[in-house]
Amino acid sequence: MRSLLTVLALFALWLLMSGIYKPLIVALGLISAIVCVWVVRRMDDAADSERLVVNIKPVEMIKYLGWLMVEIAKANWAVTKVILSPKMQMNSKLFRVQHTQKTDLGQAIFANSITLTPGTVSVEVERDHFLVHALCYTDGDTAAIADMDARVTKTEAA
Amino acid sequence: MSVIIEILSWILILSGGAFAIIGALGSLRFPDFWSRLHAASVTDSAGMILLLAGLCLQSGFTLITVKLILIGVFLFITGPTSTHAVANAALVSKIFANPKAAKGSAKKGDT
Numbered sequence: 001m002r003s004l005l006t007v008l009a010l011f012a013l014w015l016l017m018s019g020i021y022k023p024l025i026v027a028l029g030l031i032s033a034i035v036c037v038w039v040v041r042r043m044d045d046a047a048d049s050e051r052l053v054v055n056i057k058p059v060e061m062i063k064y065l066g067w068l069m070v071e072i073a074k075a076n077w078a079v080t081k082v083i084l085s086p087k088m089q090m091n092s093k094l095f096r097v098q099h100t101q102k103t104d105l106g107q108a109i110f111a112n113s114i115t116l117t118p119g120t121v122s123v124e125v126e127r128d129h130f131l132v133h134a135l136c137y138t139d140g141d142t143a144a145i146a147d148m149d150a151r152v153t154k155t156e157a158a
Numbered sequence: 159m160s161v162i163i164e165i166l167s168w169i170l171i172l173s174g175g176a177f178a179i180i181g182a183l184g185s186l187r188f189p190d191f192w193s194r195l196h197a198a199s200v201t202d203s204a205g206m207i208l209l210l211a212g213l214c215l216q217s218g219f220t221l222i223t224v225k226l227i228l229i230g231v232f233l234f235i236t237g238p239t240s241t242h243a244v245a246n247a248a249l250v251s252k253i254f255a256n257p258k259a260a261k262g263s264a265k266k267g268d269t
Contacts, residue, residue, distance in 0.1 A: 019221045069207075076177065076204040083184035083197055094193055115245075116240035118199040121192075123245045133245065134197040 006037050055103050060155040067151060068113055074116040082136060093137035096129045097122075097145050100153045110152040114145065167215030174208030181205060191248055195241065202237045206230070 010033040015021075018029060082088060097114070101107045111122040114132055120141075124131035134141055177200055184197025210230045214223045 016221060016224050072203050076200055078201050079184070079196060080177070080180050080204075083180055083187065083200070087219040088187065090188075090193055105230075112235065112240065115199070115241050117205055118203055119196055121195055121245045122242055123249050128223070131249070133192055135193055135197075143225070158177075 003037050003041060006040075007033050010036060052105070053103075054105065055157045056105070056155055057157050064151055064155050068116070071148070072117050075119045079118040079135060091137050092133065092134050092135055094123065094131060094133050095137070095142070097132045097142070097149070098129050099149055101149075101156060103156060106152055106156045109155070110149060113152065115147060120145070163215055163218075167212045170208050170212030170215065172212075173211075174205050174212055177201065177208060178205035192245075195245060195248075199237075199241060202233075202241065206233050206237070 011030055014029040014033060015026070018025065082090060086092050099107055099110055101110055107125070111125060111130055114122040114130070119135045121133045122130045123133050132145065181197055181199070181201030181204075182202060185194045188194045188197050207230065210226050210233075214226050217223050217226065
C-alpha cells in the first residue's frame with residue numbers, strides 16, 4: 001500500500017516535471033517510478049530500513065512558515081542596512097541556544113530556520129543546545145530565538 | 159490586469175536582483191569569514207525568494223511555475239543546510255578572524 005502511494009506520488013511529480021504526454025514517454029515515466037520504488041525497497045531489506053517519520057501538524061507548520069517569512073524579511077532588512085552603512089557596525093558573537101524539540105526533524109527545522117534568517121547562523125548542534133553565530137548581537141536576540149524555539153516546538157505532533 | 163501583474167513581477171525581480179547584489183557587496187566589504195557568511199545569506203534568502211516569486215508571476219499558471227516553486231522549496235531546505243556545513247567546517251578548523259569572537263566563546267574545547 002505504502003509502495004503504491006509512493007509510486008503514484010513519484011509518477012505525479014514526473015508528470016509535472018515533464019509536460020510531454022505521449023504514450024511512450026508517459027509509460028517510460030511510470031516504469032521509472034516503479035523501478036525507483038523497487039530499488040528503494042530492496043535497499044530497505046539490505047540496509048537498516050530506517051524510515052523518516054514526519055511528526056508535524058500541517059496547519060501549525062503553515063502558520064509557522066508565514067511567521068518565518070516575516071522574520072526573514074525583517075532580518076534581511078537589518079543585514080542590508082549594515083552592509084550599506086559606511087561604518088558597518090557589527091557586534092558578532094557566538095552564543096548557545098537551548099532547544100526544546102523532541103524529534104530530530106524538529107531540531108533540523110529549528111536550526112535551519114536560524115540559518116535561514118540572515119544575521120544568525122547555527123554553527124554546531126549538540127545534544128541539548130545549538131551554537132549560534134550572530135552578526136549584530138543584542139541582548140534581545142536570546143529572547144527572540146527562544147520565541148522561535150517555542151514556535152517550532154508547537155508545530156511538533158506528540 | 160496583466161499590466162498590474164507585469165509591474166508587480168518586475169518590482170519583485172528587480173528587488174530580488176538588488177538584494178542579490180547587496181549580498182555580493184556585503185561579502186566583499188565585510189572584514190572576516192563569519193560576517194561574510196551572514197552577508198551571503200541575504201542573497202540566499204531575500205534574493206532567491208523575490209526572484210523566484212517574480213519569475214512565477216511572469217510565467218503564470220503553467221508547469222514552469224510548478225518547477226519554480228519546487229526549486230524554491232529545495233533551495234529553502236538545502237541553502238541553510240549548506241551554510242551550516244560551511245560554518246561548522248570553519249568552527250572545526252578554528253577559523254576566528256575576529257579575535258573578539260574567538261575570546262567570547264571559543265572556550266568550548268569539546269568540538
